[in-house]
Amino acid sequence: MKALHIITGLGVGGAEQQLRLLLRHLPAQCDVVALTNPGPVAEGLTADGVNVTHLGMTGNLDLRALPRLTDLIRSGGYDLVHTHLYRACLYGRVAARLAGVETVVATEHSIGASRLEGRRLTRGVRALYMAGERLGLATVAVSPTVAERLRHWGVPGQRIRVIPNGIDAPRFRYDEARRKEARAFHGVPDHAYVVGGVGRLAPGKRFDLLVQALALLPLDVWLLLVGGGSEAEALRRTARDLGVAGRVVLTGERPSLPAPGDNTPDLVSLLSAMDVLASPSPEESFGLAVVEALAAGLPVLYASCPAVEDLGPDAAPGARRVTGGAGAFARALLRLRAEGPGERTVPDVVHRYDITRTARQLMDLYTDALSGSTSEASSS
DSSP, X not given: OXXXXXXSOOSSSHHHHHHHHXXXXXXXXXXXXXXXXXXXXXXXXXHTTOOEEEOOOOSTTOTTHHHHHHHXXXXXXXXXXXXXXXXXXXXXXXXXXXXXXXXXXXXXOOBOSSEETTEEOOHHXXXXXXXXXXXXXXXXXXXXXXXXXXXXXXXOGGGXXXXXXXXXXXXXXXXXXXXXXXHHHTTOOTTOEEEEEESOOSGGGOTHHHHHHHTTSOTTEEEEEEBOSTTHXXXXXXXXXXXXXXGEEEOBOOOSSOOTTOOSOXXXXXXXXXXXXXXXXXXXXXXXXXXXXHHTTOOEEESOOHHHHTTOTTSOTTEEEOOSSHHHHHHHHHHHHHTOOOOOOOOTHHHHTBHHHHHHHHHHHHHHHHHTOGGGSOOO
């Protein structure tokens, strides 16, 4: 089986890193096309032996990309096309059909209740999404929450397959040596109580709440934010205005699977450096950072996490939902710290999201799609 994965970009984001990890476990010949921004994940994929093509798309309306993508699909002899993220799903589905490839599936990584990949869900965005969705055979939802949102939009239930994101859980195991190295690299004292945040530094992630909460916490509490994005300077400015800049570390983008030769502390090391992960984003489609933190044995405070919430209240005892603003997170952090560090145990929920299981489910979908039996696929 030969498959082409089309993704909007290959910067350090959850969908991008998920694709790289997935291709390490899929028993199929896979190539990748990035419409724009090849980024660090492209380097990692190339190092893994994956053929990566950068299409050089300059914006959402760069229609010159469509014939180039169509030609690439036609000449590649692909049995199946798999698209990821909004722009790639629109262009990829159309190009695949023009190239004569009818077996097209997509993964919906980032649909929220009111936003899609950070953009507001206007009537136009929704109409384009639905028009493109009809050109594929199946849409993968990364959680039951996402599946329900798709059904609410009007996507037929038989076209939806729930296949959750996966992680390589053993890689995230707590490591005391890496904890010390990561803290030393970023100038964080050994005795500090470190609150971590992982994700795009974008307004919707609400990391500003954690900076505001830090101002309400003792002086030995630090904030370690892992990610890059448009809000980085605004977060630094907020930290300066509140007098906590000396206790805030912004690491920039750090992949869980670093490119060869990159000796900067990676996400796995940075999770070991934390004492708790806080995820204040009010809308998530899965909550990959939360699952990775649980795999590292960290307690977690979250505002939204379908990966935990869809499994019931006892699925992850170390994960607690917080509603409210900076004050609510500050109070929750104080309560958690007062309970003591606890053991770095990994809850059973983490094993449900093993990447080998995810890859196996996706291969089952590919087989069904190629045989024309996707209508019989389970949507739960």
